[in-house]
Amino acid sequence: MAKLTSRAEDYSKWYNELVVKADLAENSGVRGCMVIKPYGYAIWEKMRDQMDKRFKETGHENAYFPIFIPKSLFEAEEKNAEGFAKECAVVTHYRLKTDPENPKKLIVDPEAKLEEELIVRPTSEAIIWNTYKNWIQSYRDLPILINQWANVVRWEMRTRLFLRTAEFLWQEGHTAHATKEEAVEETEKMLDVYADFAENFMAIPVIRGIKTPSERFAGADETYCIEALMQDGKALQAGTSHFLGQNFGKAFDVKFTNREGKIEHAWGTSWGTSTRLMGALIMTHSDDFGLVLPPTLAPIQVVIVPIFKGEEQLQQIDEVASDLQQKLKAKGISVKYDNRTENKPGWKFAEYELKGVPVRVAIGARDLENKTVEIARRDNLTKETQPIENLEVYIEQLLETIQKDIFQKALNHRAEHTTKVNTYEEFKKVLEEKGGFISAHWDGTAEEEEQIKNETKATIRCIPLDNPQEDGISLISGKPSKQRVIFAKSY
Amino acid sequence: MAKLTSRAEDYSKWYNELVVKADLAENSGVRGCMVIKPYGYAIWEKMRDQMDKRFKETGHENAYFPIFIPKSLFEAEEKNAEGFAKECAVVTHYRLKTDPENPKKLIVDPEAKLEEELIVRPTSEAIIWNTYKNWIQSYRDLPILINQWANVVRWEMRTRLFLRTAEFLWQEGHTAHATKEEAVEETEKMLDVYADFAENFMAIPVIRGIKTPSERFAGADETYCIEALMQDGKALQAGTSHFLGQNFGKAFDVKFTNREGKIEHAWGTSWGTSTRLMGALIMTHSDDFGLVLPPTLAPIQVVIVPIFKGEEQLQQIDEVASDLQQKLKAKGISVKYDNRTENKPGWKFAEYELKGVPVRVAIGARDLENKTVEIARRDNLTKETQPIENLEVYIEQLLETIQKDIFQKALNHRAEHTTKVNTYEEFKKVLEEKGGFISAHWDGTAEEEEQIKNETKATIRCIPLDNPQEDGISLISGKPSKQRVIFAKSY
Incomplete structure (x- = not known):
């Protein structure tokens, strides 16, 4: 058995070799899609069963919705559509026929063109809210607390086993509520479920926080996340929980009569974790000899x-x-x-x-x-x-x-690789020499965030939820800031 | 709550109403695809967990393979390709873009056409055997005993909730073996697992049997099945287990060195059950007041x-x-x-x-x-x-x-609706008046089978495994026959 490349030598190579040699997964004959091998799948099953238990304990039920989303539904929530249009697999035909020029080959049958194209789900808000429309008439029908275990497809150009694949397995919770307060509470509750699962089951410490507007899920009013720190000093987003406001309620015309007898649009949340967690597991604990599993x-x-x-x-x-x-x-x-x-x-x-x-x-x-x-x-x-x-x-x-x-x-x-900095110089120095989470002041604008990203490749991972208030000066613009945020390069 | 249509009045309508009113499933906004609602999914979960347990007890492991099959792999095993080409969803593009004529609409981006079309799996033999090729070199690598829980897509023209849907959930076992004997043994073992599960967990009596060549799975040398009888006298195929011979081993060039040091192609099996079992469950036990669940x-x-x-x-x-x-x-x-x-x-x-x-x-x-x-x-x-x-x-x-x-x-x-007949007249009379399983002699030819099917819509459900030998005369051709086979109209 040939030794693994060491982490110090080439972290990325170490990761890829480990995934393959430990029989977790391998690349398939399909561009960007992986085969999850039995040993890797057995670990994923344990994660899935444990999460599933926690979802059920918090009142959620599983259901299953179609893998296909008709284009007209896909485009209904504009921001969501815009966010996923550039990387989606599109079904245009429903039949193959024998190639008249070569009877051993098949070609797409031009006569079997779909009237409306179908998108292979990159996420299921559209198809699910289109269904909820028929389930919700009164506040008595709410809340709806549903989770789905499924495969999704996002046509990523650069893929890496578990971390970024064209197809991946995940769970996606989709809930509908009568009030904003209840939806926000659900969003936060599920973030806590994720954080508890990551720390107490996967042994991965995470920071619970809120994404900046530019890092939000397409179609959400607020995205909460848990962020983990890998051994190479890069961050990995391990789960997200979105407060969707009434965006999907309005886009899919999901209305109900509230307690006061008035018609309102339903409030929504969605939350997800995926086989990406396998990547977080590997990169948090493993060493040069191979996997370390909790x-x-x-x-x-x-x-x-x-x-x-x-x-x-x-x-x-x-x-x-x-x-x-x-x-x-x-x-x-x-x-x-x-x-x-x-x-x-x-x-x-x-x-x-x-x-x-x-x-x-x-x-x-x-x-x-x-x-x-x-x-x-x-x-x-x-x-x-x-x-x-x-x-x-x-x-x-x-x-x-x-x-x-x-x-x-x-x-x-993580403690050793979390650094408070107060100047942009210091920021760049720490990022270069040590990496990790960098806690710094930010002026709250997309411009400063963008400039830092362009110049250093570091992004704001989150505004931590349990954040002490502190007067400071932002890194570039020098504007006053009330709290630090967490920067890092990320997977 | 409006009463259900009674079974006597309209069996088909009763079924559809029951599925919807008991909150099991409903049609979705996507042609032929269903939404499995929480109550229906909870039942499916119990079936899945129980089957999964039995698969693991018999030495199988779960894994996950890509949902897409490149066209060139799809067509490699000719009979299999021919069997599924007419009803498969084809992905041709990987991106949408804004419609230049209407900024609120999306259109397929013609510049994002795939070099090779991808088929959404109708079954996974092709992609899995293409993977096994890399896993199998020696007899020591065998057997491979893998199961997958997944969604599959078959573009059926006439769909019915659970019984026949464009997308459905299923499990598909795919095993590779060093010898024919071992592969046949596996095929039969999994049929027994299915029969035991159907009878002792779902309380559905089944006949274990073998399909005639014309009813075989495309790409199999032999298809074993379990057949159940519904209350309306129609049969429902509840699970199949296929002996694939070396067909996929040869099509995908899966070779290994055997114990004698010679190179051979691997032998295969595949076996599957699906959410169709939900239909069998409903139609076996339920009554005019609703579901009856074991x-x-x-x-x-x-x-x-x-x-x-x-x-x-x-x-x-x-x-x-x-x-x-x-x-x-x-x-x-x-x-x-x-x-x-x-x-x-x-x-x-x-x-x-x-x-x-x-x-x-x-x-x-x-x-x-x-x-x-x-x-x-x-x-x-x-x-x-x-x-x-x-x-x-x-x-x-x-x-x-x-x-x-x-x-x-x-x-x-089932006993009351299983009838032995000896003439074609009697056959037609029983089929018309009573339905159910009809046990009759058949001359073993595709011609007689075809004629009976065309004239009566009844097919040979199976040649039962525990079949007593008995001299007889076939229904139409009058040729001598050694055993009875089971005919029925079916779902």
Whole structure:
């Protein structure tokens, strides 16, 4: 097994190699589309199930809406249409026929042209609000709290596995409310659900904040986000929650009679996370040896590897391992015993390090004598000897410790790579030398934001929600500012 | 709430009304595509989770492949391509632009034409086998046992909610094997998984069988199926499992070195079930009052309805109901207490009958005195009085009884509507007067099959797997036949 390119050498190459070698995903024969391989999909399934549970606990139901959006519906909400028109896949025909010049080839049948083109959904507000129109007549029909798990397509020109692909998997929540207050509350609630999920399940620390107008979702009045910091000092937007105002209510004529008997347009929210989170997971925790997975997300949490000479030793170890396996399984811990004889222990060690299995248990001949095992932690690469007695209890606690430690490590990294600056010179210096989150004053104009972006490639990631008020001077215009915002280069 | 059209009056209308009124699904603004509403999706989720569990138990893993298939890959396996070319959605462009004649409208950007058209997957053999090519070099890489949960698109001209829609949700298993025997074994194993799921989870009796060559999946050497009988005497194909031979292995040049060191093409299977199963569920069990759901699939298994006059009575019932709710939940039974005051009990009874809630518990003032409740079964519409003490134990057993009774009822219906015939006259008479499965001799030719289909609209649903050998004379040609096959009109 060839070693990974190190992060220091080429971070981007390290990432791509890791995704492929750890069997998470690979590029497909279709431009910009990926194949999510079983190991990667198993991790995504855990993320999906956990989010789904949290959505249901907060009162949401799943539903499914068509993948196609007729062009006339697509263009109804102008800003949304404008935002996605430049990168959408368009279905124009519904049949192929045999090529008259080559009977082994197929061509598009010109007689099967659609009267109206269909857009493959890049996001589903249009088709969903067009449906809600028929579901909402009275305030009694509200709120509608629906989530959808689906695939979407955005025709990105430069793609990278998980981070930016033409097709990706996601969930999109779409809710309708009787009042502005309720819709804002929902937007914020779902942001909190995302932040809690990212931190307490994925072990990824995030900043909750609000996007500037220029970074808003097309069609939203306000976009909330969670922003994570990767190991290379770049930011990654890990989830967004949009307050849509009455924009879609008006565009799709979704009206209802309110408690006072007056006709109003419904208020909306939408919120989403995607397989992009896989990229955030990889780039937050992993190292030069491969994946580092928080135990919550690891398809295999513990691997047992026998170190043996000859059949007899292996049989003795098999017995001990089988007992341990049963005890771990009884505690709900997923465990694999790899007693294949065609690969050597060293090869197996490297393999499970690459795959990010949190805990490795090695059992050798001397361990049998001493009634011990060797425990190796994937996250910090430490090893220790532990008695085999009550090992399942020790491992259960160790998995919890690892989960906490991984989060703390990422939190420390973020703290070390978050810098307050007060001048543009300082800003550029920090961005160049260290990267990370830069906390600075901004004059609130699109002009200053744009100039900084053009000159440094850094964007305002968000205006943090829990932001202390502080008098300051903005970076370029020197205008007074009341609070700092977070800048960074980003994925 | 307006009554449903009865099945006797107009079966087809009954079905459509039921799907919409029970909040399962509705037509969307996109031709032939449906919206699966939360209540319908909750049932589908239970089916999906249960199937997923069974796939994993039999060694399969989930993965995800692109929704698009480049035309050149699509046409690689000729029969498969021919089978789906006439009904596929084709993406030809990747961008819209503002209409120069109307700035509020968008048009397809002629400059954003794809070099190669992309087909929205009607099934994924092509894209998956094109991927397997890179995964398979040696017999050690086999078998590959992968399943995918996805949406697919087939441009059907006549669509019906769940039964036939342009887009539907499904799972598609795609496996690759080193030997023919292993691939055939997999094909049969998955058919058994489907049959077991249909009968023991969905309470739908099915016949396991093999399709005739003319009814085979395009690209398969053999198609196995499970066939269910609906209440109107029509058959519904509820799942298929295909032995693909080396067809895709050859078309996509998937070769491996076998144990003997020789190069061979891989052997394949594919197998699928879809949201069409929702149609089978509805049409197998439901009645003129609405849905009848087997307890395994009911989003709400028990509903408690208070019958009260005044606030004080309601409060007393609330207490009893709340206690019962907790006890049922502790047993893993999903329960809803509907103490809304804006709707009368009769309205609620009709609503939960429509939605197919298996058990209704009504609690009135007299019940409080007698420490009893009224239990109503949705499946056979019977009512009885039961003591409130240990009611959770009674209900738990009742749910199991209902599950069995629903299956037995469907089994009886099928037995009553399965007829052996020996002449074509008899065949036509039974088909006309009674419908159902007709067991008859067939000469094994496509000609006889075709003639029967053209003259009666009945097709051979399958050659049953557990088929007794029996000498007979075929219906039209009068040629000798060794076994009966199952004919029916179908969905």
